[in-house]
Structures are given as C-alpha cells and as structure tokens.
Amino acid sequence: MKRGTSRDIRTANRYEVLRQIIAASPTSRQELAAATGLSLATVATLVGELLDLRMITEVGFEDSAGGRPRGLVAVNASGGALIGVDIAETYVHVELFDLALNVLARAEENMRPGESRPEQVVAHVAAAAGSVVAQAGVEAARVLGVGVSVPGQVDRATGVSEYAPNWDWHDVPLLDLLAEHIAYPLYLDNPLRAGAVAELWFGAARGRGDAVVVNLGTGVGAGLVLGGGLHRGVSNSAGEWGHTTLVLDGRLCRCGNHGCVETYVGAPGIMQNLRELSPRSTLLHPDDQTATIDALAAGVAAGDPVAVKVVRDTARYLGAGIANLVNVLNPEVVVLSSWVAARLGAPLLEEVREAVARHALKRPLAASRIVLSPIPSDPACLGAATFALEGALQSVGQRGARRAVPAGTRPRPAPPVPGPVEGTRP
C-alpha cells in the first residue's frame, strides 16, 4: 500500500507548519491553525517539535482582541544551514542557505567540454561545497544536510544516478562517491522534483493542491505537485513529460523515441527550430545553447522577425504539450521554470498562454493559471536544499529510538573539521 501512514501524515503536517512559519514569520499558533486547517492542538505539538529542533524560536507576544496575549514564533534563520547543489549539463552550482532559505553564499564551477566522468563532477561539487561553507563562515556542525539535484533518473533510496542522458551515466552511485568528500547528510533527486518542491515551499505552488512545474532547460520535464505534495510515482520517475510523444514519428530524441516534447522545446530543440526556419541566422551559436537563447531573447525584444517566429513556433509545441498536462492533471497552476523560461520570459509566456488555450479543453483550461517562476535564484539549488530541510524534519521524533535512515540519506556524524575536503578543485 502506498497510502499515507500516520507517520507520513505527521511529517507532511510538520512540513506544512514550517512552510507557513517561513512564509509569515512572526506568527501565532492560532494563525498557523487557521492557515493550515490543522487543529490548534496539532499545531501546538508541531511547533513544540520545531522549537526543540531550534528551527524556530519564540519571539514575544501579540495582543488578541479580548483574549490572552498570543505567543509568537518565527523561523530561527541562524539555527542551521542547508546546502543545495544543482549539477547541470555544463556547470555545477552550489548555494548555502540559512533556515529561512536566504542564500548566504554561492559557488559555481564550469564543466569543461569532455568532463563527464562521475569523479570529475564529484570533484567540482566537493570544491564548490567547501567554498560556500568557507565563505559563509558556518560551523560544520550547523550544516543540516546537502541536497543534490542531478539530471535524469535517480533512485533516491540508494542515492544512485540510474541514467543521466547528457553524460550517458548508468547506475552511478553518486551519493557514495560524494560521501567520500562530504561529511554531511546527503539527499539525491533530480531537477524536476527539486524545481517542484522549490515552488511548493517558496514559489507559485505554495498553498496549491495541484500544480505542474515545467522545467525548460537543455532537458525538459514537469515536476508534479498533486494533492498538496510532490508526486513521485511508484519508482520516483514521474514527471518525464519531456519524453512524451507530441508529434508521432517526429524528430528523433536522445531517449530513442521520436517526436518527444523535449526535441521541440528543450534548448537544443529550440536551436533546431531556428535552424529549420533560417539555417544561416546570426542568432544561431551552433555550439552554445545559452548564447543562442540569449540572442533569441534579445532579438524578440528588438522585434527581429526571425526571433519572434522561432519563439512563436516553440510556444506552439510547448503550448500543445502543456495543454496535454492541463487536460490530464487539471492543475490550478502551471509554472514555467529553469533557465530557458527565465531568459525568454514574458514574450514566451504570452505565446504559450495563447497556444495552450487553442489546445486544452475549456473546463480544465479555465481552472489553470500559467505563470513564470517567481523564484529569483536557481530553483534546482533551492529545491535541493529543501530536500535537505525535509530530511532534517523527517527524522524528528526518531532520535532516542533506533535512528531510522530516511530514503536517500547518508547520515554521517558531524565532522570535527569543516565537512567538504578542501583543495580538490581540479
């Protein structure tokens, strides 16, 4: 059975209360009960647990009309630190956050062409993680965990990257490799789910029961928030919308199928759209996805007809593909996320809205808003750090008892020296 056990429900409620405190500090137990729909008694218990963990603090009282003054709580931003790692096709991006999920330090390592062995990627991650801890001057013991987002199919429970199409990785034990360099608890997942959990905690999916977070980068996918939580599917591989067929017998995809959504709306697909429209366009930077997308964005802003047409063609595919998600899932909100969406921005959004309206059924269309991600930083980093936060919250109440190891976690004793090994930068 996959139905929620009472422990799952307690964990979900704990997430919900902390989410609400982070969003609305300072706040009272009464306000939390009203905002979450939980009973005051349940909220009081969960607040007590979060106080014990020093994730939140008491910050005084407010008068309540005619009643006793109400105790206020706020997130204890300095009560711990979280690290989010976004391993992408061409870079490793690492951010260190406080418990209010403010970014305290950033580090980026560029992957050189041809650098695709797991050990090389792991060395970049270790170097960047060491850098953010050093920059922020955070004690190692205060780092609650490191969340890692890696493209492709991952097995959270074992920490294995089962298949990363960009590097053709198969069954790489990524968390074990990382644990040789990083002594904090580690959590592995992919950018679809990281992006979705970032929107769920801090972005456009907050307070929404059903939301779709469309990830537009080199790869393409959809993180799913269903029934107020992340939908993972039975083997943690839900959301592979990028590899759904939109054009039967269409373009060959790197997954082996033809006509996948990704082949038309991922960055290489957009370059192909441009190439088919205008093979010698100066907008095209054949070996540089980022430069091409930037050139298209600038071209649209300047009214370049080729750029406008490419964005419109791309939006047509994207709109038909998003309409498929709207028709199947009937979400309240569709969020366009990741770097291609961020760079093409409002002009893409407008074209996509029109295209979705042409393809979707009226009733689910009327119920859905389509928006750009409001998250100003890297959503995969933020989401990965959120997995580490969720991991820390999941272990509440398990201390004292035999320490249960949550799925995808490699808990280590707090290291005597700053965790990441320094000097591994290649």
Added chain:
Amino acid sequence: MKRGTSRDIRTANRYEVLRQIIAASPTSRQELAAATGLSLATVATLVGELLDLRMITEVGFEDSAGGRPRGLVAVNASGGALIGVDIAETYVHVELFDLALNVLARAEENMRPGESRPEQVVAHVAAAAGSVVAQAGVEAARVLGVGVSVPGQVDRATGVSEYAPNWDWHDVPLLDLLAEHIAYPLYLDNPLRAGAVAELWFGAARGRGDAVVVNLGTGVGAGLVLGGGLHRGVSNSAGEWGHTTLVLDGRLCRCGNHGCVETYVGAPGIMQNLRELSPRSTLLHPDDQTATIDALAAGVAAGDPVAVKVVRDTARYLGAGIANLVNVLNPEVVVLSSWVAARLGAPLLEEVREAVARHALKRPLAASRIVLSPIPSDPACLGAATFALEGALQSVGQRGARRAVPAGTRPRPAPPVPGPVEGTRP
C-alpha cells in the same frame, strides 16, 4: 489548500477498512490493521462505525494462537442496496447491488437514434432504476443511493453535466432533473472516474498507490488513482487523456483540437483506421461501432490480415499515448477498461504492451504492468454505485449534527413508495 483535513483522512480510512472487509470477509480487526497499516485502535473505531451503520456484522470468533479469540466481522450484504447508472452514447445501463457489490438486478434501455434531449435520457434512467428496484424486491428505505455516470465534463458539487460532447449538452442540471423522478440520494460523475473507483475498490488498482485506468469506448480517457485515491484535479476534470495531442496537426477531433488520442483509438477512430487501410472492408459497419469492433475481434481470432493490421495500428497509437501516461505519472499498473478493450481483449493487450515498450522510458516502463480490467460487469455501473457507497460512508458521524450535504449529493427523505416513478418509460 487542498491538503487532506482530518475529516478527509478519517473518511479515506473508513473507505479503506470497508474495502478490505468486502475483499476478505470474514476478517478480524487485527487482520484489518495489518492489511491497512492503520493502528488497531483506529481500526476498532472504524469497525464500530460500520457496525452502527449495519454495513457490516459480527460473525463469530476465530482462535488466535495463544491469545484471546478474535472477533470476526463480515460485510452485511443485505444491509442496504446501491444503484449504479451508466449513461452511455447509445444506451442506459442500470444495476442494483447489495453491500458486497453483488449485482442483484440489471436493466438496460437503448437510446433510439436522435434521442438526445436530457428529458429523454432522464426518462430512460428513471424507468431502468424503477425496474431494478422492482426486480430485486428491495425496500425503498434500504436503497442508500444512486450513482450516475455520464460522459463528458461534470460538476459533482452542483450535479450539472457541463459538457457532454456526444449530445452537445451544455450545463444540463442532470441531478435536478433526475431528482424529479428518483427519491434516493443522487451522485453524479463521469465514466473515467467511475471506472477508476471501480478498479480501486474491486479491480486491478486495489492496494496500488498509483494506477491509470484507460477507458476505451466511443470516448476515451484515463481515470487516475494517485497516492491511493482518485485524482480529480482542481475542477474535477482530470483524466482527459483522450484529448491530449499525440499527432500534432493530425485528425480533427470533436473537441476542436487536432491529433487527439481519442481520434485514433476511440471506436470511431478505430473505424477510421480501418477505413484508411481498407475502405471497402466487410469488417466495416459504417453506422454501428459495436458491430465493427466485434467484427474486428472475430477477424483477429480468425487471422484476417486486415483485422490484425487495424488492431496493430490502433495499438501503436494507444501504446504511444499510454507511454505518455507512464512517463508522466510512473504508475504501478495501467488497466485497459470499457467495452472496446473488453471486446478486443488479449490480442489488443499484447500489441499495446509491445508498443508501450517502444515509446516509454526504461525506468517507469519497468515499474508498470499493463492489464485488462478484471471486472466482469459494467465498470461504470459498479463505479457509480461505489460513489453512492462512498457518499453513505462520508456522512458517518454527521448524523445528529446538522446534516452536511456532501458534494454532488441530493439527499431526500426515504420515500413512502418505491422511489423511481413507474410508467415513465417512453
């Protein structure tokens, strides 16, 4: 917020316990706790409620090794009756069930060509409902409710058929019209969700967290079981997979979009596949979907190459469309349901499995089984009756207090005479 309130969780647990009792009568509270993952105390409370409702009864004791004898409970089949109504494109099918969901009586009314006004359909439903109550000799007071499945988009809360494409109905207040003839509590939904709930309670989705029930009839769709419960979406219109684009710019669909899955794998789409392959085939009965599908099934059994090719072509579209669901949702099981699937049976299933394997990603593919519905009767009737059962379970604990009206319900006082008005048969 859409997250489950404590009442939602209690209701879901009540469903789960009754589901388990129906599946495994007689059973003990201890076995129920083991099967559902609920605590023994919670199970005991829920069993007490079901006993109070006379939906189950105590049926003796079993010895437990070394302990006290354990009390056994079983579903009280004669404790009430449920009616399921399947309104389809060409017929109205009504079944009366006992509480173990055994069929006690059936009635079918055929819709004459051109009969498409709501009043005509309602008269058929009323006649058939009156017939099953009379046939079964059930007291009116024992009928707990009538579930009605109607194709298209429905608003459960108001009982309105918002859009039924086959008859071009718009905003028909179907439950209000039915309530003029039928005095039992009424519940409205569509065949996608009825089929899914039937599989969830009694079929291939029992005990599965994530399942997709693919409904193959004149219309096509997918009922979604996610996280152990029905996924409805924000406006109860999730599952419109039949209107997802599979062939961009492909066949014109009755929804106005081009290349929808339904235009290739619904009964009229299959007829079109046949027509394109062999325009003058004797398998084609131009005005009779059922006869054409039956001819194809017989043709495949006899090794007719045209029939074999049409089923293969259809399975190719169906497989690509199902692979999309597998990639996006990562379900544990995909169930092929409704009359087209039942009639084409094992040969279709085999071709579909091969086609899905060609299109889906390895990881979600490996986690999914594809099966034919094991439900021997009309799944839409069974599912509709199950909605009535769920409605009765939802109102537990609300008696005595102000009677809350569950969404989509029209509770009426128990009628002094058998509910459905007799003699309305046109």
